[in-house]
Amino acid sequence: MEAQQPDGPGPGHRIAVSADGLRVGHLHDHVLDVCEPASGRVHTVAEAVDDFAFDRTGAVVVWTSGGRLYRRDADGVTVPSTPGPVDTARPDPTGRRIAYLHEGTLRVAVGSEDELLAGEPDGVRWGEADPHACWFGRHTGWWWAPDGESILATRRSGEQVSLHLLDLDGGWVDVHWDREIYPYLGTVRWADGGPLITALRRSQGHGLVLAVDRRTGETQVHAELADPRWVNPIAGTPRHLADGRVLVGGEISHDGYDARCLFADGTLLTPPNLYVRRVVGRLGPGSAGGELGDLLIEASEGEPAEQHLFRVRSSTSGGMVVHRLTSVPGWHSAACGGDTVVTGLRSLDDEDVQLTVWFAGNQVAELTPRRPVPATTNRPALDRVTDRRLPTAVLYPPGHVFGRRLPVLLCLPDTPTQQQVRNDHGAFAAARHWAEAGFAVVMVDGRGTVGVSPSFEKVTHRRVADLAVADHAEALRIIADKHSDLDLTRVTAYGRGFGGWLAALLAARRPETVRAAVAVEPWDWAALPAPLAERYLGPQELDSEIYARHALEDLPPTVIIQETAPVEIPT
Numbered sequence: 001m002e003a004q005q006p007d008g009p010g011p012g013h014r015i016a017v018s019a020d021g022l023r024v025g026h027l028h029d030h031v032l033d034v035c036e037p038a039s040g041r042v043h044t045v046a047e048a049v050d051d052f053a054f055d056r057t058g059a060v061v062v063w064t065s066g067g068r069l070y071r072r073d074a075d076g077v078t079v080p081s082t083p084g085p086v087d088t089a090r091p092d093p094t095g096r097r098i099a100y101l102h103e104g105t106l107r108v109a110v111g112s113e114d115e116l117l118a119g120e121p122d123g124v125r126w127g128e129a130d131p132h133a134c135w136f137g138r139h140t141g142w143w144w145a146p147d148g149e150s151i152l153a154t155r156r157s158g159e160q161v162s163l164h165l166l167d168l169d170g171g172w173v174d175v176h177w178d179r180e181i182y183p184y185l186g187t188v189r190w191a192d193g194g195p196l197i198t199a200l201r202r203s204q205g206h207g208l209v210l211a212v213d214r215r216t217g218e219t220q221v222h223a224e225l226a227d228p229r230w231v232n233p234i235a236g237t238p239r240h241l242a243d244g245r246v247l248v249g250g251e252i253s254h255d256g257y258d259a260r261c262l263f264a265d266g267t268l269l270t271p272p273n274l275y276v277r278r279v280v281g282r283l284g285p286g287s288a289g290g291e292l293g294d295l296l297i298e299a300s301e302g303e304p305a306e307q308h309l310f311r312v313r314s315s316t317s318g319g320m321v322v323h324r325l326t327s328v329p330g331w332h333s334a335a336c337g338g339d340t341v342v343t344g345l346r347s348l349d350d351e352d353v354q355l356t357v358w359f360a361g362n363q364v365a366e367l368t369p370r371r372p373v374p375a376t377t378n379r380p381a382l383d384r385v386t387d388r389r390l391p392t393a394v395l396y397p398p399g400h401v402f403g404r405r406l407p408v409l410l411c412l413p414d415t416p417t418q419q420q421v422r423n424d425h426g427a428f429a430a431a432r433h434w435a436e437a438g439f440a441v442v443m444v445d446g447r448g449t450v451g452v453s454p455s456f457e458k459v460t461h462r463r464v465a466d467l468a469v470a471d472h473a474e475a476l477r478i479i480a481d482k483h484s485d486l487d488l489t490r491v492t493a494y495g496r497g498f499g500g501w502l503a504a505l506l507a508a509r510r511p512e513t514v515r516a517a518v519a520v521e522p523w524d525w526a527a528l529p530a531p532l533a534e535r536y537l538g539p540q541e542l543d544s545e546i547y548a549r550h551a552l553e554d555l556p557p558t559v560i561i562q563e564t565a566p567v568e569i570p571t
Contacts, residue, residue: 013027017337022057022338023058031044046070051088096110124155197210202539259271346424385479391452394442403485407440410476410503444475464550469509476514492514493507500521520562
């Protein structure tokens, strides 16, 4: 795996495992701790830390604090001189150099020397994640070569994004692909062999997985991604397997199957009963009882409210072999490197994540203490309703006496894909606030939400409004049949962003179901970033009628539009 694992156990914690598995970094509350799995020893490296990164072995750790750059190695802590505030600092895999961003430029520090590697005037930005990157699962704009001798970096001029290979001596080559046909740069990974990138058409219905020649910048197609609605690559892919094949995430939607799966050069590695969410990395031979190069993945199996860890055989010998590693109900996440695996568990039984370090199959350290949820805490009632089995949750006020009718607050997601209903105490923090104010809080994961199946997510293509309104109205009716204390004559919808737009739409189109709405910063589809709006509604210049059907017009007086902080909702 890479030295850094961008996806972590959740808010407030960040985990990185060195590529050899001999060190684990844990950033929490701006405190950086390092664990040595071989001994289980944990010690604090620094405080007031904003971000950090390891080299390949973790012997060199780099962090930033208040824009200043720090480096720690066997000789102690040093503060490299920089021309100003530092962002996205990372040592090269060998630990010799540190690259970082400074005001749109990419710079490299070696010892006491600091040099500009790439930078231009007139608004050109190097190495930054462009505004569209997050919609394609990318959160950075530059990557070290495995040997530490060059850097792959984006160059952004206005809306145009290109990719370049930069030698540390000042030479560089362009990465070539047809940017007219495939304007969106998606995921980029450079951990083994040459770089792998994903490029997408503007429609997002077709993409290419490309291998980059680091000498010439020429690209070779390894796989094609296609869907009549939009392609949705799996986090952690593409990547090279131990035998040199390329791992790609894809979907099966024929012969009765409807699943997110993993493929290696066309060979299916995961069964269709798994919903693969993320590839964590490669496992060492002693980490989880598997073969060298086996994959560690996060996936759901039947129940979208839970996420578990699985070991997947990456070799072709012996056929498809998948082994579930976790059994406790909840939301499991992980990071790995060598023979070390760090697991994170969030559940309805604990207030915070439980982070555990495993080395060579044995538990060696607990990075966070267990904090059980008090017995007096009201727990959400999770269910699946309607013939589409929509995941739902209902949370009552503390001390509620059954038989007393309650006003209902329908909490809506911030984005079309956000999964609100999870076996995770932290997922209901906002709902508990409203329940304490006297509401029966209802949450519905309607069609468009991730976690169920690809068709469940993508059926909203060009008809988000119709399906989202129908799902929430029908779910409310069925939930009220099961929870007789919910007063459907007093239903208020509340949401921010996408949820704000949906709250207003529900009150406008289903006033008999949703009597009032509070819409915080509601989406205007016509003003959203093009990659986001066009994924669901198509190009505005071609599909203006679709955008008109999704516009908030002629809203009733029961809709409150709030552009900043949410307002109080009367019970």
